[in-house]
Amino acid sequence: MVSAPTEEPAIIRTERGLTIAGTRITLYDLMDYLKVQYPQQLISEKLGLNHDQIRSALAYIETHHIEFEAEYQECLQTAKEIRQYWEDRNRERFAKIAAMPPKPGQEVLRAKLQAWKARIEA
Template sequence: MSLQSNGKVAIIRTERGLTISGTRITLYDVMDYLTAEYPPKFIRGLFNLTEEQINAALTYIKANRTEVEAEYQIVVKEAEELRQYYEQRNRDLIARLAKKPPLPGREAAWEKLQAQKAKHQAQFESQRQRSAYFIQKHRLRY
């Protein structure tokens, strides 16, 4: 099933799944943010969608809720399985690399890199907290 808007097919099925026509954005991408209760306006801006595109996606999701939700759960499950697989596969390698000392003559660069990592982590945490506040303050239902 596809949704038409202004005579154009707005939602299509590709090898990636249900996709907003003219983009690489799947309805599952949109569902991630809807599930986290982000407002449609935020999702629209995040994915650089037109008003027509986000409305088509939301309309399709509402009209086919059971089908979309079932496919979304499959996508989420497969993504989690892949994440766990690669996390397990790379765990030993990452641990070995983390224990390695910096190469001789590169100690200063290594220290600078560690300082940058700490700075970025602090900025990320601050941004995450601001985002959580924004979501809580501007929570809208679709």
């Protein structure tokens, strides 16, 4: 009698894309950190992943490099389009808010904010 493998896959496809099993972390999240050359230990800490999860994700990316890279680029393009949509949609609203006069009674708060901004820009 042959027993069926009981090991669960480390990488699964969800509505969010390729995801590390048991987490909400996508391989695209991991790839963002890899592209800016974060060390694996820091990625592990930032994303709350253990060594085996990182190793499995990297192995998957390496094994399916061409397909994954195409999917990752598509994901980046979609994110860019969404960001552009919301910037365009909110541009007029943000301009309107910026043009509003300050609320009465917040002069001290505004002065502190302006001083803080000046200190940052200097």
